[in-house]
Amino acid sequence: MLIMTTKVDKRKLLIALAAVLAAIAGLLLLGRDDAQPTANLTAADTNDARVKFLTDLGWEVTASPAEATEVRIPREADEVFSRYNELQKNQGYDLTKYAGKKVMRYVYQINNFPDAKEPVYATLLVYKDRIIGGDITDTTPGGRVQGLVPTTITP
Numbered sequence: 001m002l003i004m005t006t007k008v009d010k011r012k013l014l015i016a017l018a019a020v021l022a023a024i025a026g027l028l029l030l031g032r033d034d035a036q037p038t039a040n041l042t043a044a045d046t047n048d049a050r051v052k053f054l055t056d057l058g059w060e061v062t063a064s065p066a067e068a069t070e071v072r073i074p075r076e077a078d079e080v081f082s083r084y085n086e087l088q089k090n091q092g093y094d095l096t097k098y099a100g101k102k103v104m105r106y107v108y109q110i111n112n113f114p115d116a117k118e119p120v121y122a123t124l125l126v127y128k129d130r131i132i133g134g135d136i137t138d139t140t141p142g143g144r145v146q147g148l149v150p151t152t153i154t155p
Contacts, residue, residue: 045129050106053131054122058150060112061122067107071125075100084135084145091147093133095125103127110136122148 044050047065054061073095074081085095104126113120118140125133134148 041130041132043129044106044124044126044131047106050124050126050131051108053124054108054110054148057148058112059108059110059122059136061108061110065106066109066121067105069105070102071105072102073098073100087135087145087147088133091133091149095133098127098132101127103132113138116140118143 042049042053044053047063050065051061051063076099077085077096081095088095106124106126108122108124110116110120110122113136116138118138120136120138120143122136123134124131136146136148136150138144138146
């Protein structure tokens with residue numbers, strides 16, 4: 001019979017244990033269901049909450065939505081969706097997490113868009129009462145779609 005003994009450095013053992021715990025925590029975070037809303041997404045369970053979200057960004061909007069429609073996020077990204085999702089990613093959202101899911105699309109008219117000659121709309125995408133994306137659309141010919149955060153607002 002062979003018996004082996006070894007001396008264990010408690011400090012090295014604690015470091016190894018901490019590394020194992022960090023690896024397990026990392027695996028748990030990678031394996032979570034990202035399609036579920038997280039605490040950092042803004043609550044939008046009421047019209048007042050959605051309007052407050054937009055006014056907190058500096059937009060003055062008509063209080064009732066011009067449109068409220070259920071839409072489905074595409075399961076597969078085409079070129080148009082990919083470009084739109086890049087806009088979302090630039091403002092901290094990612095619609096690929098919601099591929100195939102039905103979401104609510106709320107559209108509000110913006111009343112303080114600088115130099116607007118045609119209507120400008122704020123679109124909010126809401127999943128399970130959380131804002132998961134959105135944009136500002138200038139309907140002027142040659143107008144553009146931009147992120148929700150205003151670049152400049154003149155009083």
